[in-house]
Amino acid sequence: MNELLSLSRAARLAGVTRAEIQKRIRHGEMQTFEGQVAISDLLRVYPSVSLEKSGDLERVEQIKADALPRSHDEDTRLPSQDVLITRIKALAEALVQRVARVEDLEQLLDEIRDRLDEMSCKSREADATDASPNETPQDLSVWLQARRAALAETAVEAAQTQLLAKDSFLRIMSASVKMIPSGHEFFVDGNESILEAAVRSGLRLNYGCASGNCGECKARLITGEVYRLREHDYVLSEREKQMGYLLTCSHTAVTDLQLEAAEAHSPADLPEQEIQAHIRKLEPQDEGLMLVHVQTPRTNTLRFMAGQRARLRLTDGPEQELPIASCPCNGRNLLFSVRRGDDAFSKAVFETLSARQSVTLTGPYGDFVLAEDATEPAVFIALGDGIAPVKSLIEHAVSIDSIEAFHLYWSVPALQMHYHQPWCRALRDTLDNFAYTPLVDAACDDLLALLESDLEDLKTARYYVAGPSSAIEAVAEVLSRAGVASERIATERLD
Structure with a gap:
């Protein structure tokens, strides 16, 4: 019983x-x-797989705590979260054994069919030569009893049982969606929409209102089952309904899905895009910097894509x-x-801006973005306030979880100017x-020496460099002299 798993499921x-x-592959x-x-x-590669060790149990408990389960039958009361999780785990383990048993029985049926075909063929040969058949129905009965006894003693390996039971458990709590x-x-976790x-996972599906009014988040369901979380005002045509279209903002996944x-x-x-937004908070860092x-x-x-910019226009x-410094x-x-x-x-x-004040947001602009198909190590070099677009890139890279390793170098004119230091340390x-x-x-030259000391091979990494133009050009030139190909260096000039 050796199933195949997607990379995302295997990692989870x-x-x-x-x-x-x-990286292992x-x-x-x-x-x-x-x-x-x-x-x-x-x-x-990972011989000890445990739900408790991976932290998934705590994650599932949080999902259950955030969810509001409602029974379709008013006379049915749901048990407590702990009891429900324990029962689901037990059912998952039993399911694995049942599936293994069914597979064994299907194999046994195939063997019986082959044996009967062989007996029929030998019987015809015996009739043609007036000889006695080599095998009798009694022999088949004895063989069948022996095979059943052997299958009864066969069990799925403990490690596979645990892994498959965990997979079944997580499939109940989280459905996988493949685009x-x-x-x-x-x-898709808990009660969140597709x-x-x-x-949240860093994908850039088309959408507008995210509330069921515009229809821009329309997608076609290829396989799987969905559940409508909320009604929507946008009306799908009968043709679209027949083809399986749905609004991803209004549906969640019941089973694993394939969506087009x-x-x-x-x-x-x-x-x-032009959006009428407002100032949520002003956060002074020092006399010269405001978040x-x-x-x-x-x-x-x-x-927008991580690393891009937007234009802010104040009411006056x-x-x-400015670079967007968030994910x-x-x-x-x-x-x-x-x-x-x-x-x-x-x-x-x-001097005059305050919280709740209106602001017009226009964008996105720029092409300082992550090479998402590249999984090799990524080196982020922020010079001064170049940390803003770099912060966005790193947060997006963490959310899509495809880069082998990250290294952030942040150089500032003075030590106290590392204003995102808590964020950097938290990630580390x-x-x-x-x-x-x-x-x-x-x-x-000092930066290059650090890179050569920290990285196994400078030429195989990808570099994202942001800061003042003169400093960016100098860093790019040093990397080129070290043999890094120009297509592996992305730059953002903040002047």
């Missing part, structure tokens, strides 16, 4: 990142079969184009960094594959 079952599974420790891995391979034609995969899960939907793959695929938190309406979030007229997985809450200067925009931010402490090196006024 083993309690590791998908990037870790991909590249190093020849695991084999893939049409993009999937065998359970035997997963158990060989066509991109092949991207994500999980669209919410896709955005368009995704944005490059900045050119995203339309320019501006902008919130869009629930029905009109900004679709001044405007400025596209939450297009409603956006973060910007504003330096104090002599221009009208920064003066307004530091949380992620096994994330390294952070704070620097102060680092020279290019």
Whole structure:
């Protein structure tokens, strides 16, 4: 009984990142079969698989706590969360044994058929020669009894039982969605909609209002079962209904799904949007830096790619184009960094701007984006306020979970200017594959020496460099001299 698992499911079952599974595959420790891995391979590399060790039990308990389960039968009362989870785990283990038993019985039926065919053939040969048949029905009965006894003593290996039971358990709590034609995969947890899960996972599906009014999140269901979470005003045509179209903002996944939907793959695929938003919070970092938190309406979030910019226009007229310093997985809450200067925009931010004030948001702009198909190590080099777009890139990279390893180098003119230091340290402490090196006024040669010391091979990594133009050009030149191909260096000039 050796099932195949998608890379996302294998990673979730083993309690590791998908990037870790991909690294094992590249190093020849695991084999893939049409993009999937065998359970035997997963158990060989990760011999001890436990629901409790992976932290999934706590995650499931949180999902259950956030959900509001309602019985279709008012006379039926749901048990407590702990009791329900325990019962589901027991049923999952029993299901694995039943499935294994059915497979064994199907194999036995095939053997009986082959044996009967052989007996029939030998019987015809015996009739033609007046000889006695080699095997009698009594012999078949004896053989069948022996095979049944042997199958009764055969059990699924303990490790496979545990892994398959865990997979069955998690399938109840989380459904997998595979997108066509991109092949991207994500999980729908709890009562969240398909669209919410896709955005959270870093996918860029088309959507507008996210509340069932515009129909832009329309997708076609290929396989699987969905459940409508809420009614929607947008009306699907009878033809669309027959073809399996649905609104991803209004449905959740009941079983694993295959969905056909368009995704944005490059900045050119995203339309320019204009949104009336408001200032949610102003967060001074020092006398010269303000973090501006902008919130869009629930029905009109900004679709953008990590690393892109947006233009903020204040109610009294001044405007400025700024890098978005937050993850596209939450297009409603956006973060910007504003330096104090002599221009009208920064003066307004530091002197007159206040929370709840309206602001016009336009964008996205720019092509400083992540190479999402690249799984090799990524090096992020932020120079000064270049941390803003780099922060967005890193948060998106973490959400899509496909890069083997990250390393952030952040150089600032003075030590106290590492204003995102808590965020950097939190990532370093949380992620096994994330390294952070704070620097102060680092020279290019010193930076190159650090890279050569930290990386196994400079030429195989991808580099994302953001900061002032003169500093960016110097870093890019140093990397080129070290043999890094230009297509592996992405830059964002903030001047």
